[in-house]
Amino acid sequence: MRKTRLLLLLFFGAALIWRPISLQAMDTEVDTIDELVSMFDESTCMDCHEEIHNQWAQSWHAQSVVSSLGSIHNFIEIGIKKEWETEVTKGHLLKCLDCHAPVINFASEKLAVEIADMIVTATKEKDTPAGEAAKKELAKLKVGCLSCHNLKALTVAPGWNGPREEGMIYGPHGEDAGDAHETLESIDMTRAAFCMQCHGIYTAADGETIQCNTLSGSYQNAYVAKGGSKTCQECHMDKGHYFPGGRDLDTVKQGIGFDVQINPYRHLPGQIKDVKDEKQWVPSAVVTVFIENRAGHRIPDG
Amino acid sequence: MFSDQKKYFEIGRDMAGRMRYGAWQIKEIVDLTLQPMETKKEQFLMNFDTDVEEVEVEAVLTYFVSGKKKDVVYSVKENLAFDID
Numbered sequence: 586m587r588k589t590r591l592l593l594l595l596f597f598g599a600a601l602i603w604r605p606i607s608l609q610a611m612d613t614e615v616d617t618i619d620e621l622v623s624m625f626d627e628s629t630c631m632d633c634h635e636e637i638h639n640q641w642a643q644s645w646h647a648q649s650v651v652s653s654l655g656s657i658h659n660f661i662e663i664g665i666k667k668e669w670e671t672e673v674t675k676g677h678l679l680k681c682l683d684c685h686a687p688v689i690n691f692a693s694e695k696l697a698v699e700i701a702d703m704i705v706t707a708t709k710e711k712d713t714p715a716g717e718a719a720k721k722e723l724a725k726l727k728v729g730c731l732s733c734h735n736l737k738a739l740t741v742a743p744g745w746n747g748p749r750e751e752g753m754i755y756g757p758h759g760e761d762a763g764d765a766h767e768t769l770e771s772i773d774m775t776r777a778a779f780c781m782q783c784h785g786i787y788t789a790a791d792g793e794t795i796q797c798n799t800l801s802g803s804y805q806n807a808y809v810a811k812g813g814s815k816t817c818q819e820c821h822m823d824k825g826h827y828f829p830g831g832r833d834l835d836t837v838k839q840g841i842g843f844d845v846q847i848n849p850y851r852h853l854p855g856q857i858k859d860v861k862d863e864k865q866w867v868p869s870a871v872v873t874v875f876i877e878n879r880a881g882h883r884i885p886d887g
Numbered sequence: 888m889f890s891d892q893k894k895y896f897e898i899g900r901d902m903a904g905r906m907r908y909g910a911w912q913i914k915e916i917v918d919l920t921l922q923p924m925e926t927k928k929e930q931f932l933m934n935f936d937t938d939v940e941e942v943e944v945e946a947v948l949t950y951f952v953s954g955k956k957k958d959v960v961y962s963v964k965e966n967l968a969f970d971i972d
Contacts, residue, residue: 808923831952834960842926843961845946849969857934865937868969872931874946876921883920885896885950 614693618725621688621696625731633765640826646728649685651707651720656797657681658708661701673701680795684783686726687736700726733774737782741773777804777881780817803882815881831885840884842877888942889933895921935969942967 615621631638641647650657665677675689675697682689682700689697703719710716731754738755739746749755750769754762759770773779785801786794804817820839821828829836851866860867878884896919921927935942948961 803923811924813924831950832956834958837950837958837960841921841948841950841960843948843963845963847944847946847963847965847967849942849967851969852934860934860937862937867937868935868939868942868967870933870935870942870944870967872933872944872946874929874931875926876929876948877926878921878923880923882923883918884923885920885952 613691614696615691616693616696618696618700618722621692622725624691625688625729625735627730630730633762637826640824641730644826644828645830645832646732646826646828648724649728650682650704650726651724653681653685654704654708654720654723657685657704661705673698676790677701680787680789680793682726683789684728684787684797686728687732688726688729690736733779737779738771738774741776741778741782746771746773775816775818777801777816777818780821784817800882800886803886807883808881813881817881820881840878840880842875842879844875844877846873846875847871848873888935888939891931891933893929895919895927938971940969940971942969 613624615624645652660681661673661677665671665673671677675692675694678697678701679689689700692700700723703723707716707719707723710719734754734756735749735752739749752766754766754768755771755774756768757771757775759768762768781801781804785804786796788794804813820836821830823829823836823839824833827833831837847870849868849870852869854864854866857863857867857869898917898919933944943964943966945962945964947959947963949957950960951957
């Protein structure tokens with residue numbers, strides 16, 4: 586009996602030791618936003634990657650939660666509470682924040698519900714001290730460096746790629762960063778499918794499909810289907826990690842062609858009503874406009 | 888004197904009252920947006936009064952990124968002169 590117990594304990598011990606590092610991290614759940622942020626500390630990235638950091642700091646990824654408070658608030662208050670008639674859970678919140686702030690995966694159930702409450706407060710009590718305090722706290726949550734360069738780096742094809750390594754930096758080239766950090770190549774990061782994890786139809790753990798925007802649907806079904814072959818990154822990383830989109834006029838101009846041809850002529854007398862002299866030729870013009878969608882998706886969308 | 892416009896947009900609610908642009912509802916339906924790899928041709932015919940000698944025609948492409956923010960992407964102006972008989 587003692588021998589059997591010993592064997593079982595040894596087996597259990599071995600199972601813990603050989604668990605993949607990423608799964609250990611997935612089991613770690615914290616109770617405060619500060620703990621959550623410190624788990625994926627990105628404060629040192631800018632020491633070497635200042636230009637990239639400055640680009641990112643101007644991007645919507647850097648304010649991915651606070652810039653979407655209205656939509657997430659509506660999902661919580663109208664979608665979950667009113668239409669679905671249920672209480673908010675971490676599982677519900679992940680339907681927004683797995684993309685808007687992937688670190689939320691490591692929040693405890695209690696913290697996730699608190700964050701949902703903060704989102705409601707920041708929206709409903711906007712411009713009040715309580716609303717501002719909630720927004721300031723929520724501003725710590727974003728699509729940061731490690732959201733793409735670690736958490737989502739391999740998740741396009743998790744079976745093929747295997748689990749991510751905690752602390753590893755994944756990049757498109759896997760270039761060595763000297764003593765600063767290890768880097769592994771993730772080819773997926775150069776593909777449209779990488780962006781489509783969030784910028785398209787997102788399937789939550791319970792099977793719910795979240796269709797915040799259908800850019801990737803349009804990319805696949807309209808653009809690629811017609812022979813287009815550019816990736817998201819080829820246009821939307823023209824300004825590096827600023828990731829310009831519909832709010833950047835240069836990018837909008839890059840995506841839309843506009844050709845106007847104005848042809849004046851004189852219309853036949855007696856054909857146009859309510860002119861001063863129906864016997865006169867009528868000054869007229871035909872304006873022909875050609876609007877070309879040069880983007881890899883429908884316009885507008887977002 | 889003359890004004891016309893053509894809008895490209897995501898549609899709102901279907902006949903069952905379900906939003907077609909909301910994140911947590913269904914979106915597939917007639918698509919009124921500009922499609923990729925395609926060029927739309929729009930033609931506007933304008934008639935002026937018989938005593939009009941000069942007209943400024945302006946074609947503007949405006950992009951509404953949200954209900955609150957819009958950008959003029961392109962603007963083309965041309966002056967037309969008409970001889971009165």
